[in-house]
Amino acid sequence: MSIQWFPGHMNAAKKKAEESMADTDVVIEVLDARLPEASCNPLVERMRVFRQRPCLKILNKSDLADPVATALWASYYNAQDNVTAYPMTTKKPSDVARIVTLCKQLAPHRGVPTKPLRIMIMGIPNVGKSTLMNALLKRRVAKVGDEPAVTKTQQRIYLDQHTVLIDTPGLMWPKIDMDSDGLMLAASHAIGSNALIEEEVAVFLAEVLLERYPNLLAARYGLKTEGMDGVAVVEGVGMKRGFRVKGGDLDFEKSAHVLLHDYRSGALGRISLETPQSRAERLARHAAEMQEKAERAAAIAAAKAEEAARGKRGS
């Protein structure tokens, strides 16, 4: 399975972002603290590194993320050149209030009336960019919504005399390499519900929860998780809640929906879907799978060439 969703307006957004990057001093990349790398757009990262722009990596929605995992991610990003990590939540005005100061530290030569500090806000849909803009400006300038890709046009707003904010449309990238990234994004609602089947997403989420947070499943649904797999967890949620379709069978769809909703709203607890270590392990597994696939393809091509050569010799 490879997940494709690159609506037409995304191409235009990418071009615009590339142009704006040239006139930017600091890039704020808004990530979802629960899945920082899966929610990091490699296109943005490439553009930024190419232009050598410093970056404030905001680990947003940290109110929903596991604080231990968030601390690990902050150290991970702070170790990178030209990067400051900032775990925060747009729900806390005091968190928002620190952002401009952190940006100024990344571009100390800017921020005077003749040379205003130009800040570009980027990030994939639904990580909280519009909410952040509104909080920074303390008034409503961008439409906030939980359906992906609500912010479609670019906005340029003076925060004060010395600081300009550039908001860009939520940017996705043409293809997500790892299936698990697509599933994490769908679980966290960065991908619309029609891009992936909710039930598949819920089973994936249940597997992550079994591995990392079985106690939260027990606490919320009273499940004894030992020996369970993802499907059994979703079924367990439905059975505990009595979700039945006509005829009495378990309503798997509703059970999946409730599990996802409880994760998205934070009702299940503070959960992170990845850590720097789990990310490294997934990447290594993915690289090994890709290698195996390439070797298989090469062996098939060699066998075909051999067969063709034999045919030629025989004729």
Ligand code: G4P
């Ligand atoms: P975007 O511009 O990047 O696409 O995202 P947007 O600001 O529209 O935010 C998407 C959803 O994420 C919104 O929820 C918003 O409230 C929520 N959100 C943003 N920042 C945070 C945060 O730090 N913590 C939490 N828990 N949620 C955050 P929504 O479902 O549309 O509804 P509502 O919360 O506004 O009612």
